[in-house]
Amino acid sequence: MQIHGVEVKGLDVDEQTRCLHYAQHHDIVAIKFYCCSSYYPCHACHQALADHPIEVWPSDQFDQIAILCGACGWEMAISTYWQCDSRCPHCHASFNPGCKKHGDLYFEMPAKF
16 A cells, blocks of 8 residues: 555555554554565564565664654654654654564664663
8 A cells, every 4th residue: 555655565554554453543653674675564464465574673774764654654764763752753643652562573672772
């Protein structure tokens, strides 16, 4: 699905990046996966559709643009996402704060996070 001009792959993806697995009001973030440079709403969508295993983003790459706000389409660096207090720095839409609890599925988790 095209969301704000960006392709987001996944299962039952809506216009703000919610998917079959994460469909609450504030589940509006898609992540560009390190292994394939493709945006997915979640690890389960990647697992279901990609033909390869997930590779997490190395911590020395957190300056890379890899997070898409489903509300406004703004793309941000991983480090910006980790520092944004679960709100889009551009449009101030709320993100699911629980997503950070399983950040290790997407990112190499250095001690500072």
